[in-house]
Amino acid sequence: MKLLIKNGHILDPATNTDIHGDVLVIEGKIADIQQEILVRADEEIDAAGCWVVPGLIDVHVHLREPGFEHKENILTGSRSAAMGGFTTICCMPNTNPVIDSVKVVDYIQEKSREADLVRVLPIGSITLGQQGKELVPLKEIKRAGICGISEDGKTVMNIELMERAMELAAELNVTIFSHCEDHKIAGDGVMNQGKLNNILNLKGIPNEAEDLITERDILLAKKTGAKLHLCHVSTKDSVHLVREAKLRGVKVTAEVSPHHFTLTEEAVEDKNPNTKMNPPLRSSEDVAELIKGLKDGTIEIIATDHAPHHEDEKAVGFEKAPFGIVGLETAVALGLTELVDKGILTPTQLIEKMSTNPAKLLGIEGGSLKIGDRADITIINPNEEYEINKNSFVSKSKNTPFHGRPVKGKVIHTIVEGKIVVQNGKLKAVES
Numbered sequence: 001m002k003l004l005i006k007n008g009h010i011l012d013p014a015t016n017t018d019i020h021g022d023v024l025v026i027e028g029k030i031a032d033i034q035q036e037i038l039v040r041a042d043e044e045i046d047a048a049g050c051w052v053v054p055g056l057i058d059v060h061v062h063l064r065e066p067g068f069e070h071k072e073n074i075l076t077g078s079r080s081a082a083m084g085g086f087t088t089i090c091c092m093p094n095t096n097p098v099i100d101s102v103k104v105v106d107y108i109q110e111k112s113r114e115a116d117l118v119r120v121l122p123i124g125s126i127t128l129g130q131q132g133k134e135l136v137p138l139k140e141i142k143r144a145g146i147c148g149i150s151e152d153g154k155t156v157m158n159i160e161l162m163e164r165a166m167e168l169a170a171e172l173n174v175t176i177f178s179h180c181e182d183h184k185i186a187g188d189g190v191m192n193q194g195k196l197n198n199i200l201n202l203k204g205i206p207n208e209a210e211d212l213i214t215e216r217d218i219l220l221a222k223k224t225g226a227k228l229h230l231c232h233v234s235t236k237d238s239v240h241l242v243r244e245a246k247l248r249g250v251k252v253t254a255e256v257s258p259h260h261f262t263l264t265e266e267a268v269e270d271k272n273p274n275t276k277m278n279p280p281l282r283s284s285e286d287v288a289e290l291i292k293g294l295k296d297g298t299i300e301i302i303a304t305d306h307a308p309h310h311e312d313e314k315a316v317g318f319e320k321a322p323f324g325i326v327g328l329e330t331a332v333a334l335g336l337t338e339l340v341d342k343g344i345l346t347p348t349q350l351i352e353k354m355s356t357n358p359a360k361l362l363g364i365e366g367g368s369l370k371i372g373d374r375a376d377i378t379i380i381n382p383n384e385e386y387e388i389n390k391n392s393f394v395s396k397s398k399n400t401p402f403h404g405r406p407v408k409g410k411v412i413h414t415i416v417e418g419k420i421v422v423q424n425g426k427l428k429a430v431e432s
């Protein structure tokens with residue numbers, strides 16, 4: 001099977017490629033990249049006016065299966081990922097049962113094989129059942145195929161237990177994905193604690209809830225030598241802490257989610273439950289520092305924290321609604337509109353944070369268009385302008401604050417191992 005991608009703007013951060021030309025894929029692998037390739041192929045894609053980039057990788061997604069399939073399942077989440085240009089996604093363990101055993105890891109892998117769309121890498125939990133009491137059997141679940149461990153949704157508040165988890169993770173070379181939130185300080189807050197929460201009569205979550213755990217986990221990573229990845233960084237001081245930790249040689253990486261660099265707490269003004277997520281939308285000073293951190297490389301990854309919730313669950317008022325918003329199908333547009341178009345990141349830097357750096361963090365093949373590499377490729381039209389429409393999402397859930405927002409940049413084709421899964425902005429093979 002030969003696939004020829006013609007006339008694209010080929011951007012590969014891994015090989016420093018930035019040329020106009022053609023990409024030839026043979027039997028699922030990148031066979032050639034030239035200004036012009038003249039061969040007869042089985043299939044041809046005209047990529048004129050589009051970026052041709054390494055397949056995007058999202059290290060932070062909630063697929064909700066097993067246990068919460070009314071919000072999303074592995075098949076619908078994989079479709080949503082493909083539509084968003086992602087060829088690999090990592091799914092968080094806050095399912096029911098939790099991803100804390102070989103059995104659940106196997107189940108997810110089997111379901112994703114059946115879905116046969118994008119690669120799904122499960123993230124195991126840190127403690128059994130995310131109960132914060134006993135560590136998971138790390139050696140076994142690592143052998144079964146987890147790509148890291150996380151207590152996402154909450155924090156392991158017991159510091160001794162977290163230290164032991166990091167020691168073991170360091171020994172087995174497993175990355176810890178840390179959701180930094182001091183439960184006591186966050187209390188039953190529902191939005192950022194700042195200028196607005198009192199006016200809106202909503203309980204606040206102060207920055208310190210995040211910053212204290214960020215600091216704690218950086219210190220533990222330094223002490224144990226564990227590889228620490230910070231999930232959804234949202235505060236200015238956490239960005240400062242990461243910047244300093246890197247200077248001191250701590251093995252720490254950090255991600256920011258598109259909603260945190262796009263919106264501030266002001267978006268909560270009309271109490272739309274789709275502006276409620278954890279961590280909350282922060283102040284404009286926090287957002288400015290996140291953007292600075294993205295620009296200077298302190299934050300090397302953009303991850304969606306795709307957190308689908310059913311419409312009925314969100315329709316109970318701001319205070320009672322669950323935290324979280326969907327993100328797979330809006331990430332590319334927000335990255336392009338908010339970061340590239342505004343001159344904060346170059347196109348190559350955006351792709352680096354959405355593909356090359358995630359691959360490095362996970363230690364997996366991908367994030368590059370080297371000859372011989374597996375042909376995971378995303379083709380994006382950076383100039384297409386439209387309004388985000390939640391009704392066009394293929395995700396089971398539509399909980400987005402971005403419905404109706406004008407954006408620029410659309411995923412046109414997603415190719416996984418040489419197979420076209422999204423073509424001309426549509427899923428190629430959808431039964432049911």
Ligand SMILES: NC(=O)N[C@@H](CC(=O)O)C(=O)O
Pocket residue numbers: 062094152153154179276277278279305307308323324325
């Ligand atoms: N981000 C969220 O607001 N919610 C996530 C949990 C999490 O990422 O912490 C969820 O699972 O719904």
Ligand SMILES: [Zn+2]
Pocket residue numbers: 152153154179231232278279
């Ligand atoms: Zn989280």
Ligand SMILES: [Zn+2]
Pocket residue numbers: 060061062092152153305307
């Ligand atoms: Zn999450």
